[in-house]
Amino acid sequence: MLLAAYAVTMARVTGMSPSVAHVVVNNRFRPGFEGSVSHLTQYAPAVIDVLDATFDEVVARAWRASIAANKHAYYDAAAYHELAARISKERGVRIDTACYFNDRRGESRNAAIGETSRRAVLDALPLTERRWGSRFDWYDGLFFLHLVEDPEAIAYEAWADTHHLAPTDLENFTRHSRRP
Numbered sequence: 001m002l003l004a005a006y007a008v009t010m011a012r013v014t015g016m017s018p019s020v021a022h023v024v025v026n027n028r029f030r031p032g033f034e035g036s037v038s039h040l041t042q043y044a045p046a047v048i049d050v051l052d053a054t055f056d057e058v059v060a061r062a063w064r065a066s067i068a069a070n071k072h073a074y075y076d077a078a079a080y081h082e083l084a085a086r087i088s089k090e091r092g093v094r095i096d097t098a099c100y101f102n103d104r105r106g107e108s109r110n111a112a113i114g115e116t117s118r119r120a121v122l123d124a125l126p127l128t129e130r131r132w133g134s135r136f137d138w139y140d141g142l143f144f145l146h147l148v149e150d151p152e153a154i155a156y157e158a159w160a161d162t163h164h165l166a167p168t169d170l171e172n173f174t175r176h177s178r179r180p
Contacts, residue, residue, distance in 0.1 A: 002154070004055065004062035006101055006145055007048035013169045018049040021145075023066060024102040025073035042077070043100060044069035098141040105149050130174055133157070 007019035022043035033040050046065035050058050088095045144159040160170045 001059055001062075002103070002147060003046065003066055003101055004048070004059040007062055008050050008055065008058055009173050010099065010143075011050045013165070013173050017051040018047050019099075020097045021046050021048070021099055021101040022097065023069045024100060025070050042073045042075070044073035044075075045097060046101070096142060099143040100141055101145050103147045105147050130171070133159075 003021065003023070006021055010019040010021070011017040023046050024041050025044045026041055046062070046069040048058065048062050048065050050061075053061065084095050084097070141159070142161050142164045144157075146157040146159070148155045148157060156174075158170060158174050162170070165173075
């Protein structure tokens with residue numbers, strides 16, 4: 001459901017659909033990887049069309065896109081970047097899909113959310129907390145949403161390259177989920 005919310009919000013903030021999120025896939029379960037002393041993740045693109053769809057339809061699309069991304073998270077990253085460069089050149093427009101979704105939750109990922117009404121969500125907005133973090137001169141993505149472990153709330157960190165996503169759009173993404 002949170003990947004669907006990400007896709008809808010990204011479409012609203014950028015004005016583009018479908019939304020593309022590279023989901024971070026843990027590949028450690030694959031045969032032969034269990035003994036590795038390293039990170040074993042790969043970014044797998046999940047393309048989610050949100051145009052003219054109800055949220056329930058987007059949830060179903062996000063689920064299918066997530067399953068496909070997890071299933072196919074084994075590819076040659078250099079070849080992927082070469083393909084993106086070739087298509088960018090052919091179209092005369094730089095194609096950059098460096099937007100990421102990383103669900104790092106453990107126990108809270110499986111916690112029952114229960115029924116939550118739109119009114120309950122809107123009522124909770126004044127209780128939310130947002131703070132600006134560190135500034136980095138270099139960042140390897142346009143946007144990165146990390147869901148983090150918190151048994152009491154849905155907690156996340158949003159990292160963005162503000163040359164591509166204005167601070168006001170980042171605030172709208174994290175707080176209001178709609179364009180001003």
